[in-house]
Every structure is written in C-alpha cells, then in structure tokens.
Amino acid sequence: MDKKLQEQLLKKSKAAKLERLGRGVSFSALLLITLTVFAIILFVASKGLSTFFSNHVNFWDFLSGKSWNPSVTNSHGQPEVGALPMILGSFIVTILSAIIATPFAIGTAIFMTEISPRRGAAILQPVTELLVGIPSVVYGFIGLTxxxxxxxxxxxxxxxxxFSGTFVLFVMILPTVTSMTVDALKTVPRYYREAALALGATRWQMIYKVVLRAATPGILTAIVFGMARAFGEALAVQMVIGNAALVPTSLFAPASTLTSVLTTGIGNTVMGSMQNNALWSLALVLLVMSLIFNLVIRLIGRKGAMPK
Known part of the structure; x- marks a missing residue:
C-alpha cells in the first residue's frame, strides 16, 4: 500500500505533462524560426556574394558605380553593375517620407492621447487601422492614377x-509611425503630467517639455521602424518612381530603388547568371540595411526603457 502511494506521489500530474508539452512546442517553434532566419540570411548571402567571388566584380565598384546594365561590359571587361543609383534612390525616398510623416504622426498621436482621447479613439484610431490594412498594390495604383x-x-x-514615390510612402508609413507614437506617449507615467501641471505648467508646456521628451526614445523607434518599412517597400514604389537606374538629379525625374529593380528584373534572369547574381547582390544590400534598421530599433528601445 505504501509503495502504491509512493508511486502516485512521484507520478507526474496531468498539468505537469501539459506544461512540459507546452515548453517543448514553444522551444520547437523558436528553434524553427531561428533556423529559418539564419537559412534566409545564408541563402541571400551566398547568392549575393557570388557576384564578387564567382564573377570577380570589384566590391567598391559595385557600391559606387553609376551605371546599371549587367548584360554589358565596360572598357575593363567588367559588367556594369553599379548599385549607387538604386542605393541613393532608396535612401532618398525613405528619408523624405519619414521627414514628412513624422510631424503628422506626432500631431495625430498628441491629439489622440493628450487633447481629445475619446474623439481620437473614436475617429482616428479606426482610420489608422484601415490605412494599415490597405494592400501596397492599392497604394501604388492610387499613386499611379x-x-x-x-x-x-x-x-x-x-x-x-x-517625389511621387515619397508621397506614396508617406501615406503608407504614416499609420505605422502614428500607432507606435501613440503607444510611446501612453507609456509615459501619468504622474509626469500631474507633476508638471502642479508646478504651474500649461497643457502645451506639459506636452512639449515633459511628455514628448519622456517619450522621445519610443518616438524615435517609431520613426526608424517606419523608415525600415519604407526602405523595403517594393510594389507601390515601383509603380510610381519610374524605374530608371540613374543617379537622382531631381525629385521629379524618374529614378529607381533597390526593391524596384529587384521586382522588375528578378523574373527575367536565369539562376546562376551574371545578371541574376547582381540582383541577388542588391537583395543582400537590402537585407543588410534591414538588419541595421532592426539593430538601431533595439538599441533605441534598450536605452529608452522606462524605469519600473
């Protein structure tokens, strides 16, 4: 009898088995995601680096070259795979769209959290969610027409x-930056506001000198996150930017981005060819920039964490 009782006490309960199963499933999912990310990075890196190791293209010439025509060789016998026009185009439209979207996002977030929370939640929040859910091809078609x-x-x-690409991207990243800015403002403790008002500050002084300054890391994270999305946007930008692989000389002249050249050219090349490897090199540049954006977001978030 004592032996049976001892076995029952040592036997794992149903809850313990379920907990162990849940841990196993969670760890398997985490491992699968990690392996998938590393596999993508290794695959893109192996394809992108083939341009420099298999086709013997100079890395600096690739980054600084101004002519993009992989099927043509220059006077030195090297293919014309200068990625500078696309890199500049991507950075210009990304930075300009973030500069335009930031004031609108901060103003909308302040209205939703500080000035009229009820009306903001009732009107602006559904509009913001609707803008987030619109497919990028719809934005591109509206921009085109x-x-x-x-x-x-x-x-x-x-x-x-x-200019057209910047305007389309501005509308696309505005809801993302706005929603994240709202979250950043909501994380500012209420006693910050109460202390500022108790010291005689007006509502606008409280918002400008206390709330916005306390939420600055979160707002910067929202801006960088919006820039990361803008930098990686493909279809909408491709439809309005002109897709001319030229160094931008005017806001109103046709240009191109890394994503626009990738989407237009990747389906017209043969895997393993020089043209295909050059496109994978552009994809590698795009991937590296995306990783840098994510690293910046994590650094900003870590330094700006609110003390508990």
Missing amino acids: VVVPAVRTVFGGSGFGI
Missing part, C-alpha cells in the same frame, strides 16, 4: 520620380 498625373500637371515632366 492620382499622384503621378497631379505631379505631371503641377511640376511638369512625366510625373514619375522620387
């Missing part, structure tokens, strides 16, 4: 270019 003709009418030219 509305923004491009408007730019052509007002500024002349074809209407395709960095």
Whole structure:
C-alpha cells in the first residue's frame, strides 16, 4: 500500500505533462524560426556574394558605380553593375517620407492621447487601422492614377520620380509611425503630467517639455521602424518612381530603388547568371540595411526603457 502511494506521489500530474508539452512546442517553434532566419540570411548571402567571388566584380565598384546594365561590359571587361543609383534612390525616398510623416504622426498621436482621447479613439484610431490594412498594390495604383498625373500637371515632366514615390510612402508609413507614437506617449507615467501641471505648467508646456521628451526614445523607434518599412517597400514604389537606374538629379525625374529593380528584373534572369547574381547582390544590400534598421530599433528601445 505504501509503495502504491509512493508511486502516485512521484507520478507526474496531468498539468505537469501539459506544461512540459507546452515548453517543448514553444522551444520547437523558436528553434524553427531561428533556423529559418539564419537559412534566409545564408541563402541571400551566398547568392549575393557570388557576384564578387564567382564573377570577380570589384566590391567598391559595385557600391559606387553609376551605371546599371549587367548584360554589358565596360572598357575593363567588367559588367556594369553599379548599385549607387538604386542605393541613393532608396535612401532618398525613405528619408523624405519619414521627414514628412513624422510631424503628422506626432500631431495625430498628441491629439489622440493628450487633447481629445475619446474623439481620437473614436475617429482616428479606426482610420489608422484601415490605412494599415490597405494592400501596397492599392497604394501604388492610387499613386499611379492620382499622384503621378497631379505631379505631371503641377511640376511638369512625366510625373514619375522620387517625389511621387515619397508621397506614396508617406501615406503608407504614416499609420505605422502614428500607432507606435501613440503607444510611446501612453507609456509615459501619468504622474509626469500631474507633476508638471502642479508646478504651474500649461497643457502645451506639459506636452512639449515633459511628455514628448519622456517619450522621445519610443518616438524615435517609431520613426526608424517606419523608415525600415519604407526602405523595403517594393510594389507601390515601383509603380510610381519610374524605374530608371540613374543617379537622382531631381525629385521629379524618374529614378529607381533597390526593391524596384529587384521586382522588375528578378523574373527575367536565369539562376546562376551574371545578371541574376547582381540582383541577388542588391537583395543582400537590402537585407543588410534591414538588419541595421532592426539593430538601431533595439538599441533605441534598450536605452529608452522606462524605469519600473
């Protein structure tokens, strides 16, 4: 009898078995995600580096070259795979869209959290969620049928270019930056506001000198996150930027980005060819920049963590 009782006491309960199963499933999912990420990085890196090791293209010439025509060789017998026009185009549209979106996002977030939380939650929050859910091809089609003709009418030219791409990206990243800025403002403790008002500060002084300063790391994280999305956007930008692999000389001249060249060219090349390897090198640059954006976000978030 004592032996049976001892076995029952030592036997794992059903709850303990379920907990062990849950841990195993969670660890397996984490391991699968980690392996998938590393596999993607290794695959893109192996394909992208083939341009430099298999096709013997100079790395610096690739980054600083201004001519993109992989099927043509220059006077030195090297293929013309200068990625500088696409890199500049990607950075210009990303930075400009973030600069334009930031004031609108901060103003909307302040209205939703500090000025009129009820009305902001009732009106602006559904609008923000709706903008997030719209597919990028819809943004691109609207830009193609509305923004491009408007730019052509007002500024002349074809209407395709960095300005059109910037405007489309501004609308696309605005809800993302706004929602993250709202979350950043909500994390500021209430007693910060109460202390500022108790010291005689007006509401605008409290918002500007206390709330916004306390939420600065979160706002910076939102901006960088929006820039990361803008940098990696492909279809919408491709439809309005013009897809001309030229160094940008004007906001209204056709240009290209890393993603636009990738989406237009990857389906027209043969795997393992020089043209295909050059496109994978562009994908590698895009991947490295995305990793840098994520690293910056983590650093900002870590330094700006609120003390508990």
